[in-house]
Amino acid sequence: MTGLRYVYAVCRPFGTPLQSQLTGVAGDPPRALNHHGLVAVVSHVPERDFAEEPLRAHLEDLDWLTETARAHQGVIDALTTVTTPLPLRLGTVFRDDSGVRTMIEAREEDFRRTLERLEGRVEWGVKVYAESEPQESAQPAQKAATGRDYLRQRRMQTRSHEEMWQKAESFANRLHEKLSAFAEDSRLHPPQNPALSKATGRNVLNAAYLVSRAHSEEFVEMVDRTKGEVPGMRVELTGPWAAYSFAGEAT
Amino acid sequence: MTTPSRMPEPYGQGSGANLADILERVLDKGIVIAGDIRINLLDIELLTIKLRLIVASVDKAKEMGIDWWETDPALSSRARRDELTRENAELRERLARLEELEPSRAQEKEAP
Numbered sequence: 001m002t003g004l005r006y007v008y009a010v011c012r013p014f015g016t017p018l019q020s021q022l023t024g025v026a027g028d029p030p031r032a033l034n035h036h037g038l039v040a041v042v043s044h045v046p047e048r049d050f051a052e053e054p055l056r057a058h059l060e061d062l063d064w065l066t067e068t069a070r071a072h073q074g075v076i077d078a079l080t081t082v083t084t085p086l087p088l089r090l091g092t093v094f095r096d097d098s099g100v101r102t103m104i105e106a107r108e109e110d111f112r113r114t115l116e117r118l119e120g121r122v123e124w125g126v127k128v129y130a131e132s133e134p135q136e137s138a139q140p141a142q143k144a145a146t147g148r149d150y151l152r153q154r155r156m157q158t159r160s161h162e163e164m165w166q167k168a169e170s171f172a173n174r175l176h177e178k179l180s181a182f183a184e185d186s187r188l189h190p191p192q193n194p195a196l197s198k199a200t201g202r203n204v205l206n207a208a209y210l211v212s213r214a215h216s217e218e219f220v221e222m223v224d225r226t227k228g229e230v231p232g233m234r235v236e237l238t239g240p241w242a243a244y245s246f247a248g249e250a251t
Numbered sequence: 252m253t254t255p256s257r258m259p260e261p262y263g264q265g266s267g268a269n270l271a272d273i274l275e276r277v278l279d280k281g282i283v284i285a286g287d288i289r290i291n292l293l294d295i296e297l298l299t300i301k302l303r304l305i306v307a308s309v310d311k312a313k314e315m316g317i318d319w320w321e322t323d324p325a326l327s328s329r330a331r332r333d334e335l336t337r338e339n340a341e342l343r344e345r346l347a348r349l350e351e352l353e354p355s356r357a358q359e360k361e362a363p
Contacts (some may be wrong), residue, residue: 073277178305197271248282
């Protein structure tokens, strides 16, 4: 069969078949490639889109990238329901099956170690948004009559703004402390840009937590309880994800 | 289909998942492996950096770790406080100087 091999993840052998209607990147259903007791989940991708040059060009195209990223994530997501996958970054492409086998052999020890570490664990994403840019909209209702009035208003404005950020900061800190104490591991990610996430409010915490499946329910309840705890703070939970944020440091 | 036990329903994922969340993970996290199509080595790093410009603004992306928001005046009350305190002190000083120079006019202004 022609075409290149796109690799999504490396896993331990799993008994459960993947959903039959699952399609991967470029519409081809993913399949398992067994080698040395490990499984690479691969699919065929056409050379015209995934050879080095076209891939480079495509990666600059946000629409193409969106579609490909969703397909990639779709396969990882399906794998997460049946096993603990080690997710690869988008765009890992080999010429043929033997290239994939060579890669598995070269990284065998790493893969086993990391799979061991992540076995039975998933990643949860928690974000905190400060809902409003408060008092910015509630600008001085009346024009300051005197310099003293102006200063008084200015001081009040400053104070409420300050309180707002202090509140956001301490809420995010407290939440992160509590969740990372419960989780096995945690990572802080840079705040997301609203232009892409389309989320309102300012992202003041963007973190990932590694939690075992057995404790996930408890973790989710813990996050849910903090929702609405402090007015003006919005807590968002995403997951369960494959342990993307914790898969990297084995090397 | 077998689902691992006691696994809560997916939150904020599936088809409606936030694109920023997906790109953040699919591009930036997970393991990097040298495929034999070369793009996977350096170019994915470059792409990741480029996309990080979209996914997060660069100045914030540079700051990782627990205190990433502390140095940003837009996010940090401390940094903001410093700036506003300075501004406030300056204004107060200028006003005091003006009132000193023109006591009569300052008096006039204070009248309702």
